[in-house]
Structures are given as C-alpha cells and as structure tokens.
Amino acid sequence: MKRSAPCTDTVCRKQGFLKTFRKNLPLTIMALPALVVMFLFRYLPMSGLLLAFKRFSVPKGIFGSDWVALQNFEFLFKTSDAWVITRNTILYNALFILLDLVLAVSMAIGLSELLRKRRAKVYQTIFMAPYFLSWVVVSFMAFSLFSVDDGLFNHLLAYFGFAGVNWYSEPGKWPLILTFFQIWKTVGYSTVMYISTLTGISNDYYEAAIIDGATKWQQIRRITLPCLKPMMIVLTILAIGRIFYADFGLFFQLPRNSGPLYPVTQVIDTYVYRALKETGNVGMAAAASLYQSVVGFVLVVGANLAVRRIEPDSALF
Amino acid sequence: MKNTMKRMAALGVSAALAAGLLAGCGGAPAGGSAPSGDGDITTLTWYMSINPVAADTDKVIQALNEYTREKIGVEIDYKVMANPDYKEKMPNLINAGEYFDICFTSNWTTDYLQFTGKDAFLDITELLPQYAKETWEFIPEAEWNAVRVNGSIYGVPSYKEMGWQGGIVYNSDMAEAYGIDMSAVKSLEDYTKVLETVAAKSKAEGKNVVGVSGLTNAWPMAAPYESLTGNPQLPAAGAVPQFSNFADMKDQAVFNQYASEEYMNYCQTVRGWNQAGYLGGDPVNYDSDTANRDNDFNNGALFSYFIQYAPGTAESMTASSGHGVGFVPLMDPLFETRSAMGGLLAISSASEHPEKALEFINLLNTDEYVGTLIRHGIEGTHHSAVGDNQVDKTMGGTLTDNGYDYTYGWQFGTPFNQKWDISYPDNIEELFKAYNDSAIISPNNGFTFDAVPVETQVAALTNVISEYAPSLETGSVDPAEYIPKFLDALNANGAEALVAEVNNQLTQFAAG
Numbered sequence: 001m002k003r004s005a006p007c008t009d010t011v012c013r014k015q016g017f018l019k020t021f022r023k024n025l026p027l028t029i030m031a032l033p034a035l036v037v038m039f040l041f042r043y044l045p046m047s048g049l050l051l052a053f054k055r056f057s058v059p060k061g062i063f064g065s066d067w068v069a070l071q072n073f074e075f076l077f078k079t080s081d082a083w084v085i086t087r088n089t090i091l092y093n094a095l096f097i098l099l100d101l102v103l104a105v106s107m108a109i110g111l112s113e114l115l116r117k118r119r120a121k122v123y124q125t126i127f128m129a130p131y132f133l134s135w136v137v138v139s140f141m142a143f144s145l146f147s148v149d150d151g152l153f154n155h156l157l158a159y160f161g162f163a164g165v166n167w168y169s170e171p172g173k174w175p176l177i178l179t180f181f182q183i184w185k186t187v188g189y190s191t192v193m194y195i196s197t198l199t200g201i202s203n204d205y206y207e208a209a210i211i212d213g214a215t216k217w218q219q220i221r222r223i224t225l226p227c228l229k230p231m232m233i234v235l236t237i238l239a240i241g242r243i244f245y246a247d248f249g250l251f252f253q254l255p256r257n258s259g260p261l262y263p264v265t266q267v268i269d270t271y272v273y274r275a276l277k278e279t280g281n282v283g284m285a286a287a288a289s290l291y292q293s294v295v296g297f298v299l300v301v302g303a304n305l306a307v308r309r310i311e312p313d314s315a316l317f
Numbered sequence: 318m319k320n321t322m323k324r325m326a327a328l329g330v331s332a333a334l335a336a337g338l339l340a341g342c343g344g345a346p347a348g349g350s351a352p353s354g355d356g357d358i359t360t361l362t363w364y365m366s367i368n369p370v371a372a373d374t375d376k377v378i379q380a381l382n383e384y385t386r387e388k389i390g391v392e393i394d395y396k397v398m399a400n401p402d403y404k405e406k407m408p409n410l411i412n413a414g415e416y417f418d419i420c421f422t423s424n425w426t427t428d429y430l431q432f433t434g435k436d437a438f439l440d441i442t443e444l445l446p447q448y449a450k451e452t453w454e455f456i457p458e459a460e461w462n463a464v465r466v467n468g469s470i471y472g473v474p475s476y477k478e479m480g481w482q483g484g485i486v487y488n489s490d491m492a493e494a495y496g497i498d499m500s501a502v503k504s505l506e507d508y509t510k511v512l513e514t515v516a517a518k519s520k521a522e523g524k525n526v527v528g529v530s531g532l533t534n535a536w537p538m539a540a541p542y543e544s545l546t547g548n549p550q551l552p553a554a555g556a557v558p559q560f561s562n563f564a565d566m567k568d569q570a571v572f573n574q575y576a577s578e579e580y581m582n583y584c585q586t587v588r589g590w591n592q593a594g595y596l597g598g599d600p601v602n603y604d605s606d607t608a609n610r611d612n613d614f615n616n617g618a619l620f621s622y623f624i625q626y627a628p629g630t631a632e633s634m635t636a637s638s639g640h641g642v643g644f645v646p647l648m649d650p651l652f653e654t655r656s657a658m659g660g661l662l663a664i665s666s667a668s669e670h671p672e673k674a675l676e677f678i679n680l681l682n683t684d685e686y687v688g689t690l691i692r693h694g695i696e697g698t699h700h701s702a703v704g705d706n707q708v709d710k711t712m713g714g715t716l717t718d719n720g721y722d723y724t725y726g727w728q729f730g731t732p733f734n735q736k737w738d739i740s741y742p743d744n745i746e747e748l749f750k751a752y753n754d755s756a757i758i759s760p761n762n763g764f765t766f767d768a769v770p771v772e773t774q775v776a777a778l779t780n781v782i783s784e785y786a787p788s789l790e791t792g793s794v795d796p797a798e799y800i801p802k803f804l805d806a807l808n809a810n811g812a813e814a815l816v817a818e819v820n821n822q823l824t825q826f827a828a829g
Contacts, residue, residue: 055769058411058437059666071773079777080809148598168602169793256602260794262784274783275776278548279768280408280431284776 051286072287075275081266089267092175092251093243096182101236103187108194109224113216124195127188135249138181142254146177169260178265182250190235197231198224233307233314241300244268244292268292358386359673362394364410364420366403366427367728373720377694384686389676400426411437418668419678421728422472424547424658429464429472430765438471438663439671445470448672449679456682456731462763463657472661473678476731478627479753480652483538485529486631487621488614489641491515502645505539505586512595515620527613528595531623532587532791533604538623539586540579541648543759545571545819546766547655550782551775552576552812553766553819557651559757571820573812575786576804584789584796591792600791615639628748629741633724636740650752653759660728681730688735692726694719700738707743708736764826771818774811781806 021028047062052072054065076082107127111120130138145152146167154164167173205223214222246267255265272288308315371377378395385391396417398406404426411420411432422429422438432438445453453461456476464474485508492499495518502508512528519526537544540562542554554574556563562579566572574580590596597603603610613619615638624630626644634642662681664674680687693700693708699721700708710722726735737745768775785803788794 056412056435058414058432058435060436061414075773075776078773078811079780080806081777081780143602147602164598166599166793168599169788256605257783258601259784259786259788262780266780266784271780274780278779279772279775280428281772281776282412284772 049286049290051283052290053287054283056282068283072281072283073291075284076268076272076288076291079271081271084263085266085268085271088264089246089269090243092178092182092267093239093246095179096186097236097239097243099179099183100187100190100239101232103183104190105194105225105228105232107187107191108198108228109220111191112195112198113220113224120195124188124192127191129188130185131189133185135247135253138185138249139253139256142177142181143256168256168258171261171264174255174261174264178250178254181254182247193235194228194231197228201227230314234316237300237303237307237316240303241296243299244295246270248273357390358392359390359670360392360394361418361670361674361677362396362416363677364403364407364417365395365397365728366400366407366421367397367723368400370397370399371694371721371723373694373699376698377690377721380695381687381690384690385677385680388684389673389680391673391677393677403427408432411435414667416667417665418670418674419662419664421660422663423660424655429658429661429663430466430547430768432663433466433471434767434769436666439666439668440469440471441473441664441671441675442468442470444671444675445473448675449473449682452679452682455734459652459758459762460657463652463654464661465763466765467767472663473675473682473730474657475660475662475727475729476682476733477659477727478650478749480650480656480756480758481625482646482650482752483535483541483623483648484626484644484646485621486624486626486634486642486644488617488619488638489643491526491617491620491640492643493641495519499643499645504647505535505583509586509589512590512620513593516593516595519620524618526617527597527603527619528590529621529623530596530600530603530610530619532596532600533787534625535587535623536580536583536786536790538625538647539583540574540577541651542574543651543653543761544655545761545764545823546768546775546815547658549655550786551778551815552782552807553816555759555761555823557757557759560648560651570823571816573804573807573816575800575807581796581800584792584800587790587792588794588796589792596791601787601793604791627725628752629745632742633740650756651759652756652762654762654765662730678730683734685734685736688726688730688732691729692723692732692735693738694721702736703739706736707739709739761823761826764823766819766822771811771815774814777810778807778812778815781810 051062051065053067053069054062054072055068056062057065060066079085111123133141143151146154148154148164148166148168151167153167157164165173201224206219209219209223246269248269251265251267252270252273255261258265268288272285276285304316374395374397378393382392385393403421407420407427410417411427412435421427422432424430429438452473456474457479459479460474460476461470464470464472485502487499489499495514497511497514499511502511508529515526515528537549541557541560542549542563543557544551545553545555552573552575553571554563555571556566563572563574563577565578587596591600610619610622614622617640626646631642631644662678664671664678668674681691682688689696689708693710696702696708699719700710701712703709710719710724712719722738723729724738724740726732733746733749742748781803785799785806789796789799789803
C-alpha cells in the first residue's frame, strides 16, 4: 500500500479543505469518540466557570444568577494569611518536585544498574506500595507514631528517659514530616516511570561504551541521563502546572487538622476548604479553583517556553 | 481496492465506537422529572437524613403509605440517607436542581439559612395556618419566630427541647466510690476540686482515669452568650442578662467574646486542668474520637464529659453504659434563634404540591400513629405497645436489633406526639415541659443574620478560629501568650467589620 504524502500546510491549502477532510476521514472518525468525550467532560463544564463571577441562586441556575464581578475572589487575598498560604503551597510543591525528580531518577538508575532483572522488580513493588494507600490511612499510621499518649516515638523517648513531645502542636517539626511522607508515598510511582524509559535504551550504547573503556559513572552521565532527559522534562513541566494545587490529603489529614500547625500546614486547598465548609458558597469555591487553574496554565506555558528557549527539541509543545 | 477495504473497515470500527459512546450517554434522563399526581393520589418526594438507615425502612414506609393514602391522598417516595451521606449529597442535589417536595434541613446539615438564601425553599408563611393548622398552633410562637428569615418562614421546625443546656455527664458510681458530692458543682471553677479528687483517688488505685473530656464544646457552656450570627464560634456575641456575665462588655450590644475576661478565665482554668494531667495527654485528638470516648466512659477510664443535655439523657445513658450516670447543669437552658434550627422540614421552591406536602408534615407532627410508626416502626413487628403512651422496642425480651427503631425521633417532627420507648422515664413529656418552661429566651430571638455582606470576612475568620480556638479551649497552650495573638489575628481578618455588620442588622431588626 502506498501511503499518501504527509499533508504539510502548503499542500493542504492547495488541495482544499474538503479533499483533506475526505482523505483523513477514517482518522477523524477514529478520533471522534475521544473528541466527544473531551468536549462533554472537559469543555462543556467550563461554562460553569461563570459561577466564579456570580451569586448562585438555585431557581435562577448558573446562567441566570446575578453578577458580582470579582467579589468571590476577595476572600483569597483579603486574609492576613494570604502570604503564608501562597508561600506554603509554592515552596512545598517546588521542594516536592525537586526531591521527587532527584530521588526517583537515582532510584530508577540504581535499580536498573545494580540489580537488574528479578530483584529489581521486588524492590520496585515495595517502593510503589505506599502510592496506593489513601492519605486517611497514612494519617492514622502517622498518628500511631506521633500520638502523645500512645505513639511509638513518645514511648521510645520515654524508654530512653526523655520527655514526650507533643508532635501535633509543634510546627517546627512538620515541614520535615510532611516532606518525608509525601516523598515516601509518591517516589515509587515516578521511579516506575523512569524505569520504563530506561528499559527502552538500547544495550548497544552501553556495549560500545564498555569497549571504549567507559566507567559505570561515565555510562550513567553520558548515556543514561541524556536518554532520560525528555522524560524528566515532561514530568517536571506537568508537575509545575500543578504547583498551585496542594495535595489536600497530605496537608489536611496528616496533621489531623491541628490548629497550632497551621503556619506550616495551611495551603490554598485547605484554606478554601476551611473557609467554605461552613458557608458552602459555590461561587467562592469556583473562584478559588479558577484562580488555581489560571496560575497553573500560565506556569505550564511559561515553563515550556523556557525549555524551548534552552532546548527546542525537548519542549512539550 | 485493498486500500478502500481498509478504509471501510476503519470507518466501520470508528462508527461503532462512536455509536456505543453516544448510547452510553443517552441512558438515564437528566435530572428527576416531577412525579405527577396519579388519580387522586399525590406522590411526594421526601429526602431525609437519619442515622442509621434502618433495615426495615421499606416495610415501614409501605405501612405509612397505606395510612396516608386513605387519610390525605398522599404517597411518599422516601429517599433516606445516613447523616454523613446526606451532608455531602443533599447540598449537591439541591444545587443541581433535583426535584423534591420535602427535605430535611438544619444548621448542621444542608444548611437552612444558606439554602433559604439561595431561594431553594418555599416561603410557607401564608400556607401554614391553612394546610397545617394543628401544627401551626401546637408549636410555640418563639420557635416560629426563630426560623423566620426576613419575616418569612421556610421550614417547619422540630419541636423538642427548647434551647440548649450545657453541663457535665459523669459516672455516678465512680463519684460515689470516691466520695464526691456533685451537687456542689455550680461552675467550672468548682469542678477543679472534683477533678483533683478523681485523679488522686484513681492513681491510688493504680488506674489512670481521664477526668473530663469534650472541652472543645465547653467554652460557651462556661459563659453562655447569644450567638448572633447563628454560629457560636464567630466573634459576634450578645449578652443574656439572666446569666449576668460579660460585665466588661456591658456597653456593647454585640461584642467579640474572645476578647472578654470570661474567655481568659475559662482558658486559664482549663490550662490548669491540662497541666495537672486531668485531660489526658492530647485532649484535642481525644475529643475528635467519640467512639473511643464512649468506650472509655463505659469502661470507667473516663470520669465525665461536657454535653448539651436533653431531658432523659442520663437515664438512657445509664441503660447503655452499664453504670450510673448523673448530670450537672452549668446553666439554665437558653433558647436562641439557632436552637430552632437543629432540625426542620422544608418544602422545595420547585415543589408542585406544596399544600399536600404541608398536610403530610402536619400529620408527622400531630398524628400519633404516624409519629410512632416513623419513630418506632410497626407495632407487633418492631415494638410492642406498653400502656397507652409507651412502646417496648425489645418486645418484652432482650432483642437489641429489631430492624427499625429511632430511639429519639425528633428529626421526623416532634417527639411529643409520638410514643416513647420504656427506657425513658414515664414522665418524660413532663420533664421536657419543665425544661422548656425553665428556658431563657434570648433577647434577640428571631434575629437571623444575613452573612452575605461579610462573607469574605467570615471565610477568613473561620480559618483563624480553627487555628487557635481548639488548642486554647483545651488548655493545650498558654492563654496569656496565645489569646493576644488570637485577638490580633481576628482583628486583622475583619472581626470588627463583622461585629459592626451584626450591630447594623440588629438595629434594623429591632426597629422593624
């Protein structure tokens, strides 16, 4: 079968829209179910964003409710905590992205280099396991460690003759605890992503390198890392797009909603939840979510732009 | 030729996929369509929240329908959910415009004021005297006034104990064994001595009994005030003269209760308890686990806890805990606007049969057969009658789970026109009456606050309060250091604007 020539811009324009359409009809129809799903569940609900600018009334519905302009957004910026919330959200997420990248890549390389084959699979499964636990479960596991009366740590401290620590009211310790649990929970998942890329690297490269007398370290630096780079960039750009969304389970469940910890655990998602759970204002909730989405969108485009500047081939779009 | 065949095949597959997808979407009709009257029988859709959903619910509703069909030509399409589910689902159903005639609403689930503000409920002020005359006359005027929003009534309140009374339930067997005279306890300060005794005597026995829990609810009981916003946590309180407290706020109609001397005193007292070890190591987490608390209380590992009391509670707790239970009130019952919002039945603003819905609510409140049926199930199947006014859910035996029983059925309407289980004292209705007669009616009963002008501030303040209040009110932190911080944070997030707005609306309320 002779494939028709790829349709470049100029060719298409010459052929006319109808002809191109007819030529690509099977492909278009094949894409149709996915497009319909996209439209129904991604684009259609976007009209609900109007809610962010309205005072919702049930009988009037989304479109008929009264406009209130930007009033719904005020609660995000008028609080004295606005700075703390933004700082916590961005810094924690930046730290998580960085640590996740470094640790997942090192673990992926380590697993595939040192053990290869079978045992690598066993370790991989072990690292992956926490990813499937819900944060509620993890919060109780943590509580069994940190509980003042019955916690493992306080029992250990008592055993060695130290005074117990009131873990849930000492904010200083929580950046570390939160980071630990977040990484413990997610790093296995990213590791698997990188391992799958690693298995795709042709062995020829390594064989050639070994013949040339390359050390293991040189192989990693010159072959493995460059091959992993596109994956690293894609995952990081995607993560940056979600930098303004904090993991609600991590920041709400793990500290057990403890007040004294707010300065280090309050993030935009928990703030919105605590602010609106009493009043249940849908307009304000929509406003918060729109704000997060817009910031995320700007950041993804920005990050991609930066990547394209430095290395056009690795850019996402 | 081969090419064409391939294209045809691809087309066919894609078309099949697309068709399958669309068929999947076309299934259920969007939204509920209104059930229409069938002959003379009207079907009412009733969304209800009750814990737990009893196994024999369908049987009971069937019996109910047989009765109501005859009596008022109504059948009920009963959609019941357990409280935690209802709290999550019902607001979404209403927001999505789902059809219903009657729904349960309150200030703790599917918020009455919030949805009234969203025009979800029907104004029944005019319809009430006509279609629910007995109920309209039977429920006291103070209750009706309390549920008014801008002068109009949007729901029928559950008429039960009027107001709330804070106090301490305690293990009376233990109190006796340790020689504690609970009748001497009149205030929080008096209780310190009791806790001291419990700690000392239990340690001597080699036990480690937690003295008291439930402190996250205790502050408004120690110094009762009127919650003008409907939320006792928000900093907008009004003094109730009968309690003669808040002397330092005397010249303000609305004040920030956290800035009062009473708050400092309360926090100092519980700080003392906390440091003396009467509260266990971590009172905030202890309070959040009520199942554990009940277990400890029943096993004698916990001496007492703070509760909002209703008549008969100590008696029914004695039955369930396996030891004597006593109650010390810290205040007289207080009836304020929010008290009437513990439970209401509202009618949808989109309901096609509001008159029939009201007639049905009227039956729930005034018909003893309907009230008893929905609370205790079918006679002979779920309970046996004892005398004229009582039922026995164990049917004279030791049956514990009979398939349908709501011990205290106030969520359905009023317990007064229902039969009581024999685990309650015979004179329970008199106890309720005495309680209601002793209730202090708050100075601004009937005032409902419209939070819309200060929604931004309320959102920020809610966060500040959940950051500071639980640890201060359980004595986990030093009040001398943290109360000033707390007040600064409140003021930085609009506490003054809130107080000013409440004051403003209160003046208008008093004027008109």
